[in-house]
Amino acid sequence: MLKKLVLFDIDGTLLKVGNINRQVLADALMAVYGTEGNVRHHDFSGKMDNRIIYEVLQHVGLSLSAISEKFDAVKATYIDMFRKNTTPDDVRLLEGVPALLHELSSRTDQISGLLTGNFEASGRHKLILPKINHYFSFGAFADDAHHRDELPSIAVERAYLLTGKKFSASDIVIIGDTRYDIQCAKVLDARSIAVATGNYSFEELQKHSPDVLFENLAETALVIEKIFNN
Structure with a gap:
C-alpha cells in the first residue's frame, strides 16, 4: 500500500x-533574440527555466511582449541544442x-x-x-x-x-x-x-x-x- x-x-x-547547460542556453538566446542577455552571470539556482529566460532578457532591456513573442521558439531551440550537445560526460x-x-x-x-x-x-x-x-x-x-x-x-x-x-x-x-x-x-x-x-x-x-x-x-x-x- x-x-x-x-x-x-x-x-x-x-x-x-557542467557548463554546457549555460552555454547552450546562451546559444539558443542568441539564435532567437540576437542577445544572450546576462545569462553568463545569472543565478539559476532553484529557478524555473521559463523564468530564467525572462529574467536574463529583461536585464538587457527586452520587453515582456518581445520575449513572449519568441518564447516558444527559444524553448524549442534550447531543448534541441541541449539534447544534441549534452553527453554523459x-x-x-x-x-x-x-x-x-x-x-x-x-x-x-x-x-x-x-x-x-x-x-x-x-x-x-x-x-x-x-x-x-x-x-x-x-x-x-x-x-x-x-x-x-x-x-x-x-x-x-x-x-x-x-x-x-x-x-x-x-x-x-x-x-x-x-x-x-x-x-x-x-x-x-x-x-x-x-x-x-x-x-x-x-x-x-x-x-x-x-x-x-x-x-x-x-x-x-x-x-x-x-x-x-x-
Whole structure:
C-alpha cells in the first residue's frame, strides 16, 4: 500500500550538469533574440527555466511582449541544442543518489516523482544520460506553470491520476537543494528534506527551516528513515 509521495528536484539534488547547460542556453538566446542577455552571470539556482529566460532578457532591456513573442521558439531551440550537445560526460550524479533511488524503487509503499524548474524534455535528458530517468514515471515541470509554487499541486494531482491515491500533506516529502524547494513543501504543508549539494550552503538552507537537512544523500538508511518517519 502506498504511504509516501517523494518528489525530487533535479539540478543540485540528484545531479550536476557542467557548463554546457549555460552555454547552450546562451546559444539558443542568441539564435532567437540576437542577445544572450546576462545569462553568463545569472543565478539559476532553484529557478524555473521559463523564468530564467525572462529574467536574463529583461536585464538587457527586452520587453515582456518581445520575449513572449519568441518564447516558444527559444524553448524549442534550447531543448534541441541541449539534447544534441549534452553527453554523459557532462552529467555527474551526486553522492548517494544511485543507492537512494535504487532503495526507493524496491519499496511498494512509495512512489517517486519530479518537482523541478526544468523543462520536461531537457530535464529528462539530464536523467537519461546517467540512466536514472526510469525511476520517475511522472513529475511537474517548467512547462506546467509560470511560478514554482504552482508545481506541487500539479505533481500531487498527477500522482493521484497515476495511482488513484490522494496523498495528504503528511504523506508528501519534497527533496531539494534550494530555498525554493523548501518553500514548495510549505505550499502544501508537506515535509521538506533539504540537501546542501547545490549552490546553497548548509547554513543558508538552515535559515529557511527545512524539516530535515543533510550535507548530502550519502547515508541511504538515514535518508530513508527521514522520508518514512515524520
